[in-house]
Amino acid sequence: MDEEKYLLEMDNIVKTFPGVKALKGVNLKVKHGEIHALMGENGAGKSTLMKCLAGIHPPTSGTIIYDGKKQGQYTTAQALQMGISMIHQELSPILHRSIMENIWLGREPRNKFGLIDHQKMYVDSIEVLKEIDINEDPKTHMVELTVAKMQMIEIAKAISYDSKLIIMDEPTSALTEKEIKQLFGIMRRLKAQGKSIIYISHKLDEIYEVTDRVTVYRDGEYIGAEDTKDLPEDKMIKMMVGREVSELFPKTPCSIGDLMLEVENLSHRKFFKDVSFNVRKGEILGIAGLVGSGRTEVIESIFGIKQKLSGTVKIEGKEVDIKTPEDAISNHLAILTEDRRMSGIFPMLSVRLNMAIANIPKYLNGVGLIRNRELIRECNEYVKKIQVKTPSLMQKVENLSGGNQQKVLVARWLMTNPDILFLDEPTRGIDVGTKSEIHRLISQLAGEGKSIVMVSSELPEVMGMSDRIMVMHEGRVTAIVDNSEDLTQEELMSYATGTVAADV
Amino acid sequence: MIIGLSIAQPAFLSSHNIFNVLTQSAIFGIMALGLTFVIISKGIDLSVGSVLAFSGVIASSLGQSAEATSKYFPNLPIMPVLVPILAALIVGALCGGLSGFLIAKTRIPAFIATLGMMTVARGMALIYTDGKPVSTLIPSFTAIGGKVFGVIPIPVIIYFVMIIISTILLSNTRFGKNVYAIGGNINAAEVSGVNVKRNLIMIYAYSGLLAGLAAVVFAGRVGSVHPGAATGYELTAIASTTIGGTSHSGGIGTIWGAFVGALVLAVLRNGLTLLGVDAYWQQVVEGVIIVVAVIIDMRKNAKKD
Ligand SMILES: Nc1ncnc2c1ncn2[C@@H]1O[C@H](COP(=O)(O)OP(=O)(O)OP(=O)(O)O)[C@@H](O)[C@H]1O
Ligand SMILES: [Mg+2]
Numbered sequence: 001m002d003e004e005k006y007l008l009e010m011d012n013i014v015k016t017f018p019g020v021k022a023l024k025g026v027n028l029k030v031k032h033g034e035i036h037a038l039m040g041e042n043g044a045g046k047s048t049l050m051k052c053l054a055g056i057h058p059p060t061s062g063t064i065i066y067d068g069k070k071q072g073q074y075t076t077a078q079a080l081q082m083g084i085s086m087i088h089q090e091l092s093p094i095l096h097r098s099i100m101e102n103i104w105l106g107r108e109p110r111n112k113f114g115l116i117d118h119q120k121m122y123v124d125s126i127e128v129l130k131e132i133d134i135n136e137d138p139k140t141h142m143v144e145l146t147v148a149k150m151q152m153i154e155i156a157k158a159i160s161y162d163s164k165l166i167i168m169d170e171p172t173s174a175l176t177e178k179e180i181k182q183l184f185g186i187m188r189r190l191k192a193q194g195k196s197i198i199y200i201s202h203k204l205d206e207i208y209e210v211t212d213r214v215t216v217y218r219d220g221e222y223i224g225a226e227d228t229k230d231l232p233e234d235k236m237i238k239m240m241v242g243r244e245v246s247e248l249f250p251k252t253p254c255s256i257g258d259l260m261l262e263v264e265n266l267s268h269r270k271f272f273k274d275v276s277f278n279v280r281k282g283e284i285l286g287i288a289g290l291v292g293s294g295r296t297e298v299i300e301s302i303f304g305i306k307q308k309l310s311g312t313v314k315i316e317g318k319e320v321d322i323k324t325p326e327d328a329i330s331n332h333l334a335i336l337t338e339d340r341r342m343s344g345i346f347p348m349l350s351v352r353l354n355m356a357i358a359n360i361p362k363y364l365n366g367v368g369l370i371r372n373r374e375l376i377r378e379c380n381e382y383v384k385k386i387q388v389k390t391p392s393l394m395q396k397v398e399n400l401s402g403g404n405q406q407k408v409l410v411a412r413w414l415m416t417n418p419d420i421l422f423l424d425e426p427t428r429g430i431d432v433g434t435k436s437e438i439h440r441l442i443s444q445l446a447g448e449g450k451s452i453v454m455v456s457s458e459l460p461e462v463m464g465m466s467d468r469i470m471v472m473h474e475g476r477v478t479a480i481v482d483n484s485e486d487l488t489q490e491e492l493m494s495y496a497t498g499t500v501a502a503d504v
Numbered sequence: 505m506i507i508g509l510s511i512a513q514p515a516f517l518s519s520h521n522i523f524n525v526l527t528q529s530a531i532f533g534i535m536a537l538g539l540t541f542v543i544i545s546k547g548i549d550l551s552v553g554s555v556l557a558f559s560g561v562i563a564s565s566l567g568q569s570a571e572a573t574s575k576y577f578p579n580l581p582i583m584p585v586l587v588p589i590l591a592a593l594i595v596g597a598l599c600g601g602l603s604g605f606l607i608a609k610t611r612i613p614a615f616i617a618t619l620g621m622m623t624v625a626r627g628m629a630l631i632y633t634d635g636k637p638v639s640t641l642i643p644s645f646t647a648i649g650g651k652v653f654g655v656i657p658i659p660v661i662i663y664f665v666m667i668i669i670s671t672i673l674l675s676n677t678r679f680g681k682n683v684y685a686i687g688g689n690i691n692a693a694e695v696s697g698v699n700v701k702r703n704l705i706m707i708y709a710y711s712g713l714l715a716g717l718a719a720v721v722f723a724g725r726v727g728s729v730h731p732g733a734a735t736g737y738e739l740t741a742i743a744s745t746t747i748g749g750t751s752h753s754g755g756i757g758t759i760w761g762a763f764v765g766a767l768v769l770a771v772l773r774n775g776l777t778l779l780g781v782d783a784y785w786q787q788v789v790e791g792v793i794i795v796v797a798v799i800i801d802m803r804k805n806a807k808k809d
Contacts (some may be wrong), residue, residue, distance in 0.1 A: 303695075305694070324694075324699070325697050329696075330697075342692075343692050343694075344692055346693075346755060347755075349688045349755055356681070357685050357693070358697050360681055361678065368677055368678070369676045370676050370678070
């Protein structure tokens with residue numbers, strides 16, 4: 001075989017964690033100048049394999065041949081020197097430091113006295129940010145950015161190493177269409193420069209749009225590799241899941257009942273103004289819009305996470321005053337927040353407590369003690385229902401794969417059996433099979449007469465699931481339209497970008 | 505370590521000495537139970553030693569016998585011992601609750617809030633007593649330092665009861681789960697409907713309450729409380745909790761661990777004394793052991809993951 005053809009050959013990689021064999025001897029070959037997709041269900045081992053490659057944790061066994069040389073054990077710092085950089089699935093920016101300090105962390109430019117050269121850092125940062133079309137002052141602190149912006153900064157950082165191989169572990173899960181297009185532009189440019197990219201995503205359309213070759217894994221095993229263009233969608237899904245997945249958006253039509261939630265002239269000091277909409281029993285309202293359009297802030301204000309400035313919220317015709325999430329939960333509201341790490345999971349706590357935390361009062365007996373048996377039974381039920389891949393309920397959530405962490409959160413809120421469920425990017429990072437399972441659950445809840453408000457950046461998801469769609473642009477509602485066969489993505493995008501406004 | 509000590513010094517294993525060790529660990533052990541809640545919630549409580557002294561002098565002043573020379577309330581009839589006990593618990597809980605309130609409302613770091621409380625409570629104890637010890641307690645008060653059936657020390661019984669209550673509180677109630685949630689991710693806790701402010705106040709109030717209880721045990725054993733009493737006890741209690749595996753990064757820890765940690769420290773002190781180690785050197789050894797114990801514990805946990 002032509003040695004020079006491959007930049008990277010990983011052979012028979014095994015990785016074990018206590019109680020879990022995450023990789024059972026898998027392969028991966030990546031050519032020069034290739035965009036290579038890794039596909040597989042949640043917990044298949046994609047991130048684990050990439051962490052082995054980036055030197056984060058050494059493989060238990062197996063060989064890595066990179067740049068024609070067999071590599072021994074190496075650290076992350078050495079990996080970077082070898083020209084391997086990685087964008088992680090879980091963002092870990094240093095929140096209270098500036099963009100530029102985050103980008104140049106650990107390799108800050110020095111002046112001749114050995115002190116940090118802030119001026120050069122600033123100028124270089126502007127350069128780097130320009131490459132990815134981001135218009136932020138490098139001195140802005142990370143906390144002030146949206147998740148999507150943070151993700152773009154992370155991408156900028158990985159590129160700035162000028163690596164030969166860039167690993168992107170679900171970079172688009174926090175991005176919207178516009179930024180995804182930007183990212184694909186960057187990826188194509190890097191490819192033209194002869195650089196290789198390993199790309200992980202659960203979004204099939206992205207895989208077809210941008211990658212050259214796909215390697216599929218299932219349950220820690222290597223299933224196969226194909227050129228993307230030779231691999232039809234159904235075959236790829238079958239390789240991943242091991243069976244056919246019937247329907248992607250199993251939305252069952254259900255009878256829509258009385259008004260459940262009415263929001264009138266809701267305004268926030270900073271994020272949105274005069275937002276009015278309503279949701280009926282059994283209805284799914286989708287909210288679309290670009291990053292920063294205020295979608296997330298609207299539902300977080302209704303839930304008491306953010307403080308609204310004015311406006312009223314009525315539930316079943318009665319005005320309610322929700323100041324805190326606690327109030328919201330006692331009014332039978334539930335929310336799956338956008339940012340899994342910041343406001344979702346408790347990383348070092350057990351799967352069990354992570355699932356049960358919003359629902360503890362339900363399990364208390366007469367003297368205020370928790371009925372553990374019942375709690376465990378119900379957790380197990382949900383673990384089965386939405387296929388959370390975990391060795392036990394006592395596993396720390398941080399040891400689950402990203403998609404499985406998301407499933408734990410979905411379970412947390414479904415367990416509260418809410419009347420009104422707010423979902424902010426509910427299937428972020430979830431594999432195709434489970435995605436359709438979660439969609440089925442959402443649909444089923446609507447069928448039971450619950451009201452659902454779903455924010456999603458994936459237009460197909462919004463259009464596949466919603467009865468009505470509300471579109472926001474820069475803090476204002478630009479359209480509320482009935483979902484129908486003739487509604488197009490283009491039409492929604494035109495509302496989202498503010499070029500057209502429908503009558504509201 | 506216990507085995508090593510019992511070989512080197514057989515007196516160590518006598519039932520008398522075992523109870524002795526437990527009694528010695530009871531006071532800072534009780535405080536370590538409260539600190540476990542605090543530290544799991546990613547906080548710290550530096551005030552427990554001073555709160556012990558403050559609630560101790562107040563309780564003692566209400567439980568002095570008639571012949572006490574410096575009686576605080578000369579006209580007060582002798583009251584049932586329950587009154588000083590309740591006084592200690594209330595004062596302790598109030599001090600702790602106030603720290604908790606400050607932390608919850610103003611979001612100042614727990615370190616600062618409780619450092620302030622530590623200094624204020626010590627000052628209050630000194631003002632209240634004018635710097636003099638409160639002594640000559642009624643017999644029913646000093647009986648708390650005694651034994652039932654002449655064998656089992658009452659401080660040990662109180663300690664064990666509190667261990668059980670704290671364990672149940674931490675693992676089987678909503679409050680306990682909230683403590684883990686707050687320490688695990690305070691934002692996520694808030695979103696999940698945990699009333700973070702109220703729970704923070706409760707956490708520190710519980711820590712203060714236990715400091716008040718420790719004051720009762722202290723007064724019962726010693727027979728008097730000096731306003732300068734229990735200086736530095738907070739650090740011993742924090743060390744016990746930490747040796748027991750409670751993580752200062754929040755979300756991790758058990759009551760059982762705090763008990764074991766307190767026992768390790770008490771055994772160490774007792775053992776070193778029995779072995780005749782010089783008191784100054786004891787401090788050096790103790791310091792080294794605390795650090796080593798925590799390193800070992802963290803290594804063990806890192807392997808498990
Ligand atoms: N540090 C760890 N300790 C224990 N188990 C782990 C650890 N990291 C990963 N695992 C386990 O290894 C398996 C593979 O996880 P990995 O994160 O590689 O999946 P993935 O393919 O990236 O999934 P996703 O699409 O959800 O991101 C999972 O079962 C996970 O629970
Ligand atoms: Mg992953």
